[in-house]
Amino acid sequence: MVEAGECRSRTLAEQDDKREATWRERALNAEEALKAAHAEILAQRTRIGELHGQIWDLQAEWTEEAVQRITTENTTLKQRVRQLTTDNRTLDERLKAARSNLRFQDRRLADLEAQIVDS
Template sequence: MGDLEAEWTEETMQRITAENTALKQRVRQLTADNRTLDERLKAARSNLRFQDRRVADLEARVTEPAPKS
């Protein structure tokens, strides 16, 4: 590894370090974005389950026989 590093210029090492820092920041941002999207997806699924139960309840009411007067 020492031989490889000896061939690198200071400018090259600075560029690689800067790119590495930028990539790490991008990974952090993508991880945060993924977490946010995952939370939204869970909320949407929960809302859908609620709506499915509500529709089933309304369908059951519609199919019940009408009360006799």
Template sequence: MESEWTAESVQRITTENTTLKQRVRQLTTDNRTLDERLKAARPNIRFQDRRIADLEARLADPESAT
């Protein structure tokens, strides 16, 4: 089968394969980075949700806040 391919075709496919492997590595790294950011953001959101709920409760019943 390889004998039917020209050296130029083999080189082109090899180069494309290398490029695709590099792209997969980059996307994997990007995905890992975004996943870490998401994991860090979740506790921040939970904290903000609790803070908002507390402020809403204070606004709803200012007497109990003092």
């Protein structure tokens, strides 16, 4: 009876040790994951800070006059693009008309040559 009690006590102690080892392992894994998360957060905060610095540097370089000048140039270039697009369409229509005229003249020339040959 005493041996059975001791055996049961040992079995319970072993089970407790196994449970404690499992919890200990989980706690260690959680601590490692927490450290990794803190490191990642620190790295991302550093990167965000660097990017904010770059944005501020870029914004500082542009004076109000420079922004106004670039806006004006952009507007001028857009107008120029519209004008060139219109000119391109006009020239394309003229080219089509010239090709049509050329085909008509070729047919007319062929008809005239045929008349000369016939007579």
